[in-house]
Amino acid sequence: NLMSDDQSSLPRALQDKYVLTRRIGTGVCGEVRLAFERSTCTKLAVKIINKKNFQSEGTATRNAETEIQILQRVDHPCLIKTEDFYQTEDSYYIVLELMEGGELFHRVKSQQQLNEGVAKLYFYQMLCAVQYLHRNGIIHRDLKPENILLSSNEDTCLIKVTDFNQSRILEEAALMRTLCGTPSYLAPEVFTHASTTGYGLAVDAWSLGVLLFVCLSGYAPFHESFSENSVKEQIIRGEFTMVPSKWRRVSNQAKDVVRKLLVVDPTQRMSVDEALQHPWLQDQQMLQTAHSLMYPEGEDAPPAAAPSDAPVAASMEAESSTGERF
Numbered sequence: 010n011l012m013s014d015d016q017s018s019l020p021r022a023l024q025d026k027y028v029l030t031r032r033i034g035t036g037v038c039g040e041v042r043l044a045f046e047r048s049t050c051t052k053l054a055v056k057i058i059n060k061k062n063f064q065s066e067g068t069a070t071r072n073a074e075t076e077i078q079i080l081q082r083v084d085h086p087c088l089i090k091t092e093d094f095y096q097t098e099d100s101y102y103i104v105l106e107l108m109e110g111g112e113l114f115h116r117v118k119s120q121q122q123l124n125e126g127v128a129k130l131y132f133y134q135m136l137c138a139v140q141y142l143h144r145n146g147i148i149h150r151d152l153k154p155e156n157i158l159l160s161s162n163e164d165t166c167l168i169k170v171t172d173f174n175q176s177r178i179l180e181e182a183a184l185m186r187t188l189c190g191t192p193s194y195l196a197p198e199v200f201t202h203a204s205t206t207g208y209g210l211a212v213d214a215w216s217l218g219v220l221l222f223v224c225l226s227g228y229a230p231f232h233e234s235f236s237e238n239s240v241k242e243q244i245i246r247g248e249f250t251m252v253p254s255k256w257r258r259v260s261n262q263a264k265d266v267v268r269k270l271l272v273v274d275p276t277q278r279m280s281v282d283e284a285l286q287h288p289w290l291q292d293q294q295m296l297q298t299a300h301s302l303m304y305p306e307g308e309d310a311p312p313a314a315a316p317s318d319a320p321v322a323a324s325m326e327a328e329s330s331t332g333e334r335f
């Protein structure tokens with residue numbers, strides 16, 4: 010357990026600054042422990058990635074950037090933030106903000122299914138996070154309910170995407186290397202550059218479709234018990250079933266978003282940008298709530314087209330009576 014050898018195998022500098030306690034999450038590449046910063050007693054999460062099974066993921070093809078560097082480079086309210094980072098010869102230790110609400114997976118399971126308004130609020134935040142990644146040339150590639158964390162136990166809460174270790178930088182270099190090899194096995198879309206880039210990003214749109222399906226219905230769209238076909242075959246055929254008892258109270262607009270994301274042909278699949286424009290998400294109440302969660306006190310919110318007679322502007326003018334500009 011922790012108090013014996015593990016504690017001693019932790020980097021000295023990590024131990025000096027944090028106390029690591031119980032395990033709160035496990036992932037394919039390691040575990041997450043609850044930690045406390047000694048000086049402030051702040052609660053944090055420390056993700057421990059065991060290098061050997063991390064390397065074995067064939068990450069050799071990925072350029073120097075690894076999950077850690079991606080984590081340190083990205084900055085969005087719906088992407089988990091790295092507070093600190095340590096490593097030994099066999100492990101990485103990533104200090105993260107603690108998400109008190111835990112995994113979306115457990116929230117959906119405990120509530121059977123989310124009510125549509127809550128699912129919409131969470132889904133909108135996921136779309137914003139993934140749109141930010143895509144705009145920065147990053148494909149997550151492993152979006153699932155375990156990788157979506159909730160900031161509190163309230164329904165109305167901020168969500169954050171985590172676990173970038175499967176993510177891929179959309180590098181041209183990799184495409185060039187691929188094209189240098191024997192072309193005979195390559196699919197046509199690998200050659201048509203545009204669809205290659207589009208193709209890569211579209212994998213996240215599919216996963217978001219599965220995530221929304223699970224949030225709205227409480228069950229997975231592709232499952233071995235639904236058909237004699239394997240899950241892989243159901244996915245390749247886009248064969249999913251909306252069980253009436255679970256989907257009765259779900260609006261047609263919400264179902265439309267799911268149906269347009271779970272499209273087999275990546276070039277026909279709705280993109281993240283298109284999903285953000287879908288009528289289901291043009292819900293001012295939800296957008297207002299989401300933005301107040303993502304940008305509390307309106308700090309560093311992306312510039313919106315504020316109405317010209319906004320009273321705030323007036324008070325700003327008044328406050329700047331000394332003439333300096335904000």
Ligand SMILES: COc1ccc(CNC(=O)c2ccc3nccnc3c2)cc1
Nearest residue numbers: 033034041054105106107108109110111
């Ligand atoms: C006060 O002690 C706790 C309070 C709430 C929880 C629920 N949270 C978690 O279980 C959890 C799991 C994985 C995570 N990965 C990164 C960041 N935060 C995480 C939080 C876990 C412990």
